[in-house]
Amino acid sequence: MIEVTNLQKSYGNLEALKGLSFKVPRGQIVGFLGPNGAGKSTTMKILTCYMPPSSGAVSIDGHDAFEAPIEVKKRIGYLPESTPLYSDMTVYDYLVYVAAMRDIPAQEQDARVRNISTTCGANDFLGQDIGTLSKGQRQRVGLAQALIHDPPILILDEPTSGLDPNQIREIRSLIKKLGQDRTIILSTHNLTEVMLTCDRLIIIHQGAIVADGTPEELEKQEARNPTIILEVGGESLDATAVSAAVDALPSVNSSANRSNAQGRVSLSIEGRDGADIRPDLHALAVAEGWSVYELRRDALDLEGIFRQLTRQA
Amino acid sequence: MNKTWTIARRELMSYFNSPIAYTAIAVFLLLAGLQFLYGFITPGAFGQGADFFEANEASLRVFFEGTPLLFAIFLPAISMRLMSDELKTGTLELLVTLPVGDMQVIAGKYLASLVFLAVTLLFTTPYVLTVAWLGSPDVGPILGGYCGLFLIGATYLAIGLMTSTWTRNQIIAFIVAAMICSGLYFVDGLIGNVWESTRPFFESISFKAHFQNISRGVLDTRDLVFFLSLITVAILLAAHSLESRKWKA
Numbered sequence: 001m002i003e004v005t006n007l008q009k010s011y012g013n014l015e016a017l018k019g020l021s022f023k024v025p026r027g028q029i030v031g032f033l034g035p036n037g038a039g040k041s042t043t044m045k046i047l048t049c050y051m052p053p054s055s056g057a058v059s060i061d062g063h064d065a066f067e068a069p070i071e072v073k074k075r076i077g078y079l080p081e082s083t084p085l086y087s088d089m090t091v092y093d094y095l096v097y098v099a100a101m102r103d104i105p106a107q108e109q110d111a112r113v114r115n116i117s118t119t120c121g122a123n124d125f126l127g128q129d130i131g132t133l134s135k136g137q138r139q140r141v142g143l144a145q146a147l148i149h150d151p152p153i154l155i156l157d158e159p160t161s162g163l164d165p166n167q168i169r170e171i172r173s174l175i176k177k178l179g180q181d182r183t184i185i186l187s188t189h190n191l192t193e194v195m196l197t198c199d200r201l202i203i204i205h206q207g208a209i210v211a212d213g214t215p216e217e218l219e220k221q222e223a224r225n226p227t228i229i230l231e232v233g234g235e236s237l238d239a240t241a242v243s244a245a246v247d248a249l250p251s252v253n254s255s256a257n258r259s260n261a262q263g264r265v266s267l268s269i270e271g272r273d274g275a276d277i278r279p280d281l282h283a284l285a286v287a288e289g290w291s292v293y294e295l296r297r298d299a300l301d302l303e304g305i306f307r308q309l310t311r312q313a
Numbered sequence: 314m315n316k317t318w319t320i321a322r323r324e325l326m327s328y329f330n331s332p333i334a335y336t337a338i339a340v341f342l343l344l345a346g347l348q349f350l351y352g353f354i355t356p357g358a359f360g361q362g363a364d365f366f367e368a369n370e371a372s373l374r375v376f377f378e379g380t381p382l383l384f385a386i387f388l389p390a391i392s393m394r395l396m397s398d399e400l401k402t403g404t405l406e407l408l409v410t411l412p413v414g415d416m417q418v419i420a421g422k423y424l425a426s427l428v429f430l431a432v433t434l435l436f437t438t439p440y441v442l443t444v445a446w447l448g449s450p451d452v453g454p455i456l457g458g459y460c461g462l463f464l465i466g467a468t469y470l471a472i473g474l475m476t477s478t479w480t481r482n483q484i485i486a487f488i489v490a491a492m493i494c495s496g497l498y499f500v501d502g503l504i505g506n507v508w509e510s511t512r513p514f515f516e517s518i519s520f521k522a523h524f525q526n527i528s529r530g531v532l533d534t535r536d537l538v539f540f541l542s543l544i545t546v547a548i549l550l551a552a553h554s555l556e557s558r559k560w561k562a
Contacts, residue, residue: 049410050558052559070412074412080403082403084403084404084407086323086402086404088330088331093326100316100319102412
């Protein structure tokens with residue numbers, strides 16, 4: 001259980017955090033979302049006892065981060081932004097070192113290192129120097145060192161930045177797996193990532209929380225109508241006629257033309273009053289004799305929410 | 314204590330995994346060896362216009378007199394990376410978020426550099442053996458000389474560790490530490506000679522004066538206290554500077 005109360009942090013004149021408060025229950029995966037410089041990393045540095053806040057309190061399982069940093073550090077596995085590792089050590093030596101620093105008895109260190117390397121997929125390059133690893137491999141080692149003491153809480157600062165799409169998918173599924181029995185806080189700029197991995201989303205902007213909830217809740221909160229994508233086709237189909245027919249439906253608020261080519265018309269349509277307008281659209285297509293190529297609800301429109309919430313004041 | 318040693322062990326592993334340690338030791342031994350040889354071949358190096366054989370004296374005086382100055386350059390080169398490297402690569406963030414105290418981090422780093430110093434001194438034992446083979450040197454001054462070298466070296470390393478916590482740039486850490494070390498070594502000769510009345514004061518803070526006492530085989534508590542208190546101050550300042558990240562509010 002993580003409890004953050006009225007966290008404030010200033011660097012000189014710059015107010016990085018302006019009173020953050022939130023609670024994270026056991027077993028939740030929370031995504032911190034926000035533009036660069038919003039205060040995500042600062043919050044994580046305070047949670048991990050790298051530095052204290054200017055004011056406010058952090059308590060982890062009832063231990064105050066300022067009063068009992070060692071107790072707090074023991075419960076947390078941390079992967080800082082950009083994964084700083086000692087490049088002149090081999091992966092194995094490094095993980096054994098972290099295991100020793102994490103109070104794992106000498107006789108268990110080897111087994112633990114091999115075990116966690118298997119989980120994180122770092123087994124194949126245990127003997128390599130960290131300096132020679134690719135970005136994806138480094139990230140695996142970074143995760144392995146954060147997990148070596150089996151912490152109940154994982155804090156990951158941009159765990160997928162700089163990775164290619166395949167690596168991102170692998171790390172993401174690893175995080176999901178780890179999140180089954182752990183509390184995880186991760187930060188990212190990537191909206192897809194948050195939707196796919198996180199139970200809950202905290203959007204931070206200019207040092208303050210501007211939204212907090214599940215992705216679905218946030219959408220509702222914004223009271224936006226879902227956007228529907230409709231693509232129809234037919235011989236000698238007229239784009240303006242299609243738009244006019246769609247707009248004429250009582251449940252449709254507005255529509256916009258996405259593309260039209262070779263007897264195909266694609267529209268993006270917004271309904272009214274939050275209603276699902278897909279049945280209406282289907283009925284219309286049938287009545288007009290259009291062939292339906294696509295009829296779907298647009299992906300959760302978090303991007304729009306994000307843009308709206310984090311617009312520069 | 315356990316974690317202090319774990320940190321020290323990792324640091325030593327880094328030293329001996331990289332060519333830096335070997336290069337630095339090689340250069341130091343080369344210069345120290347030249348200096349040792351110089352004592353052999355140069356008339357007057359041992360005073361009274363006599364060389365090693367003519368003076369009929371088997372000692373390591375020239376070696377013990379020259380090495381503290383070599384150390385003032387060599388040891389800051391060893392200590393410069395201790396914290397600067399962690400600051401530069403960001404590994405400090407992982408290190409201090411492990412369940413250790415800041416003081417344990419500093420102590421571990423310092424311990425590693427002391428082990429390195431001891432290894433370096435071990436490599437100079439051939440000089441002792443040579444002298445012992447050529448004549449029958451007094452054991453007292455040699456033991457005293459090594460104690461003195463270790464103490465002065467430990468002081469340089471503490472100063473070097475301190476400057477290394479101040480900057481992420483190793484070169485700056487090195488230059489500042491080398492200047493402090495050599496400056497404090499020479500201070501009585503530089504200022505004391507010009508301004509005679511200040512001589513006693515500068516002698517009391519000069520490394521050279523304190524070192525010479527010990528290397529003569531005279532183990533005075535005043536000299537011991539001098540070096541140990543400098544080490545303590547430098548180490549505390551280093552820990553202080555590591556902690557300072559916490560009050561940049």
